[in-house]
Amino acid sequence: MTNNTSTQPPLIDCSRVGKTWVDAQGAAVVALNNVDLQVARGEFVVLLGPSGCGKSTLLYMIAGLESVSEGSIRCGGAEVSQPGTDRGFVFQEASLYPWLTVAENVAFGLKMQGMSKEQRLKRAQSILQNVGLADAADKRPDQLSGGMRQRVAMARALALNPEALLLDEPFAALDVQTRAKMQDFLIRIWRQTGVSMIFVTHHIDEAVALADRVVVFTARPGGIKEIIPIDLPRPRDPKSPLFHQLSDHLIDLLRDEVDRAFAEQEVG
């Protein structure tokens, strides 16, 4: 596993990134300001911050789903200007095609790439095997639980062999027990594949459970407040004193930002 001390060039390089949206009234909304962030190959980075601080906006820009207003984002040295197979995306809702089977959903991107039916279904089967869903290959998404649907969404993203997986609060809709299982599952997949992970959450415990580094954002306009390395061995024990110490530190860092975000929402 690599980390931020690596001498290799970063996989993802965000340099002085800013984003200004125009709201429904035509007013400029500065969502992000001057974000510098490098993510190493194979690193697990969590973006943590109060609601509306621009975490998802940054993720969408790294994915190439939104343009940057200022600065630049590079992936593997190339400027990001559109989505690419080097960056897989997992949304909060699994957003699977309901009319396709699980295997067809996983194989969908490969079909777009022109892979033959036989080859793509073979690859889908092998990935489904890896994520423990081989038996669900012929099911439709509405026959699956929420956690299973998210595993299919991850399998679909991984089918294209990305270098980075970008995850926007993928476990937000799951119950606490399923969420913990999914965190273990994600770490297993990360270790198996070696992809870089950039994971958005506003759950502090989730950040400590998963990350090599936690990037803490300020309230809007979002910027990086601090980057906290999580040097806990895996598997991590959420009951351990060191886990609690790190969570408490993150709570302290976030408190002012959450207050500011809340005050702004009340004024707005």
Ligand SMILES: Nc1ncnc2c1ncn2[C@@H]1O[C@H](COP(=O)(O)OP(=O)(O)OP(=O)(O)O)[C@@H](O)[C@H]1O
């Ligand atoms: N398409 C858009 N048009 C206009 N404003 C937007 C758009 N998308 C996001 N914003 C604004 O940009 C800011 C950052 O939003 P974003 O969704 O990135 O925050 P977030 O940190 O991911 O929040 P949350 O945790 O609540 O999802 C917010 O003020 C939001 O209203």
